Amino acid sequence: MVTVDLIAPLTRFLEANAAIRRDKLVAKRRKGLETAVSAAFQKQGRLFLRSLGQLKGKFQESVNPADWIPYWNAAARDSKLDFNDPLQVAILDMLILGGGDLIAGLGIAADEQEELGISWNLENPRAVEYARQHAAEQVTKINDTTRSYLNSMISQAVDEGWSYDRLSDAIGARFTEFAAGGDNPRSRRVAVYELGDAYEEGNRIAAKELQTAGLEMEKKALTAGDDRVRPSHVDNAAAGWIDIDEPFPSGDMRFPADPGCRCATLYRRKQLTPEEKRQRELRREREEIDRLFRQELEQTDTSTTGFILPPPGRAPRGQGQEYADRRAIAARINTQIKFRAQLQSKLDRYRGQKNRRYEMDIATTRVQELTKAIDNALQIADGPGDWDFKRELVNGIFEYLSATTRRQ
Numbered sequence: 001m002v003t004v005d006l007i008a009p010l011t012r013f014l015e016a017n018a019a020i021r022r023d024k025l026v027a028k029r030r031k032g033l034e035t036a037v038s039a040a041f042q043k044q045g046r047l048f049l050r051s052l053g054q055l056k057g058k059f060q061e062s063v064n065p066a067d068w069i070p071y072w073n074a075a076a077r078d079s080k081l082d083f084n085d086p087l088q089v090a091i092l093d094m095l096i097l098g099g100g101d102l103i104a105g106l107g108i109a110a111d112e113q114e115e116l117g118i119s120w121n122l123e124n125p126r127a128v129e130y131a132r133q134h135a136a137e138q139v140t141k142i143n144d145t146t147r148s149y150l151n152s153m154i155s156q157a158v159d160e161g162w163s164y165d166r167l168s169d170a171i172g173a174r175f176t177e178f179a180a181g182g183d184n185p186r187s188r189r190v191a192v193y194e195l196g197d198a199y200e201e202g203n204r205i206a207a208k209e210l211q212t213a214g215l216e217m218e219k220k221a222l223t224a225g226d227d228r229v230r231p232s233h234v235d236n237a238a239a240g241w242i243d244i245d246e247p248f249p250s251g252d253m254r255f256p257a258d259p260g261c262r263c264a265t266l267y268r269r270k271q272l273t274p275e276e277k278r279q280r281e282l283r284r285e286r287e288e289i290d291r292l293f294r295q296e297l298e299q300t301d302t303s304t305t306g307f308i309l310p311p312p313g314r315a316p317r318g319q320g321q322e323y324a325d326r327r328a329i330a331a332r333i334n335t336q337i338k339f340r341a342q343l344q345s346k347l348d349r350y351r352g353q354k355n356r357r358y359e360m361d362i363a364t365t366r367v368q369e370l371t372k373a374i375d376n377a378l379q380i381a382d383g384p385g386d387w388d389f390k391r392e393l394v395n396g397i398f399e400y401l402s403a404t405t406r407r408q
C-alpha cells in the first residue's frame with residue numbers, strides 16, 4: 001500500500017511546517033520590533049552620554065563605578081518604556097498567533113473552544129499577564145547586558161588613560177552598533193528571539209489551557225535537523241512524544257531554550273497505545289458498575305435487620321413463638337444479604353476480565369433480583385400483621401426467587 005509508506009514522510013513534513021510557520025511570522029513582524037528596539041537603544045545612549053558629560057572634568061584624575069552608575073540607572077529608567085511597550089505588544093501578538101495556530105492545528109473549532117471554556121484572543125488573561133511580566137523581565141536582562149558592556153569600556157578607558165572625548169565616542173559608537181551595527185545588530189537579535197519565543201510560549205499556554213479543560217496533551221521536540229544542532233537537543237527530539245508536564249532530557253520545558261536554539265515544540269492530543277485504550281475502557285466500565293451498585297444499595301436500607309429481632313433475654317411467658325418467628329425472619333434475611341455480598345465480590349473479581357462478560361451480566365441480574373427480594377422482605381417484617389404470618393411471607397419471597405432462578 002502506497003498510503004502507509006507516505007504516512008511517515010507526510011507527518012515529518014507537517015511537523016517541520018510548524019517551525020516554518022513560526023519563522024515566517026517572525027520574519028514578517030521582525031522589522032517593526034527591530035526598529036522600535038533600535039530607537040530605544042539610541043535614546044538610551046543619548047541619555048547616558050548627556051549625563052556622563054558631567055564627569056568630564058573628573059576624568060583627568062579617576063572615575064569609578066560609583067560615579068557613573070547613577071547616570072546609567074537614570075538612563076535605563078528613562079528609556080524603559082521605549083523598550084518595554086513595543087516588546088509587550090509584539091509578545092502578546094505572537095502569543096495569540098502561536099496559540100491560535102496550535103488550536104487550529106488540532107482541529108478544534110470555535111464552538112468546541114467555547115464548550116471547553118477557552119477564549120483565545122488578545123484578552124486572554126494568561127497571555128496578557130505573560131506578555132506584561134515577560135516584557136519587563138527582558139528589559140531588565142537587556143539593560144544588565146548593556147551595563148556590563150559599559151562597565152568594561154569605562155574600566156578600560158580609566159586603565160589606559162583615555163580622554164573623555166575618546167570614551168564618549170566609543171560609547172556612542174557602541175550604542176549605534178546595538179541599534180544598527182553590522183548585518184545582524186543586537187536590536188534585530190532581540191526582536192527575532194522575542195518574537196519566536198513568544199510564538200512558542202503561545203503554543204505552550206494554549207496547550208496547557210486545553211489540558212486544563214480536559215484534553216490530555218503531549219509534546220515533542222523538533223530540531224532544525226542539521227549538523228549544527230547541539231547533541232543534547234538531538235536527544236530531546238529522540239525522546240519522542242512525552243507528557244506535557246514532563247521536562248525534555250535537556251531539562252527544558254519548551255523551546256527555544258536560548259537565543260542560539262532553533263528548536264520548536266510540537267503538541268498534540270495524547271495518543272493512547274492499544275493497552276492504554278483497553279485500560280481506560282475497563283476503568284470506565286468499572287466506574288459504571290460501581291455507580292449501579294451504589295444506586296442499588298442506596299435504594300435498600302440493608303444496614304440492619306435489628307428491628308426484627310426481639311428484645312434480648314428470655315421470652316416472657318406466652319411470647320416464645322413470636323420471639324422464635326422474629327429470629328427466624330432476621331436469620332433468613334441476613335442469609336440473603338450475605339449471599340448478595342458474595343455475589344458482589346464475585347463481580348468484583350470478574351471486573352476487568354473481558355471473557356467474563358456473560359457471567360457478569362448474570363451476577364448483576366441476580367444482585368438486582370436479590371436486592372428487590374430483600375427490600376420486600378424488610379418491608380413485610382416492618383409492616384402490620386402477626387410474626388408467624390410475616391415469617392411465612394418472607395420465606396415465600398425467597399423460595400419464589402430461588403425457584404424462578406433455577407428455571408432459567
Ligand SMILES: [Zn+2]
Nearest residue numbers: 233261262263
Ligand atoms: Zn535547540
